[in-house]
Amino acid sequence: MRAQVEAAGLAGRIEIDSAGTGNWHIGKAPDERAQQAGRTRGYDLSPLRARQIAAADFDRFDLLLAMDEANVGNLLRVCPPGRRERVRLLMEFAPAAAEREVADPYFGGGEGFERVLDQVEAACAGLLAHLRERLAQA
16 A cells, blocks of 8 residues: 555555554564565565554544454454444455455465455555545545
8 A cells, every 4th residue: 555655646645554453463574475475566564563453543544444354343342432434344445356355365375465465456546546535525
């Protein structure tokens, strides 16, 4: 998403962050297979470090996007009142995709991470279009 936002010249207007719903990877870099898949497409994921979602994120961000329904449920369990509409599935922004959830690649080989990148890039293109529309209305 960062690459698409930068390419669109909107880096100064759209803030992007990433967080997990669990605490088991806090401070760790992305899986090496994810980093390798990213490198093949020109993304450097090595500086990223995992953090856990915080209550303040629901006020800080207009959208909190989850990869799957389980994470939507986890987000909604900690979501403050009046912020539930901010929680969405990322794949909602890829309406042409057959999948509603981003595939979990962790128990397979590197090809699973390539598939995830395909899904995420498509969804991020739709998300960027959505955000451009919102910015134009602001």
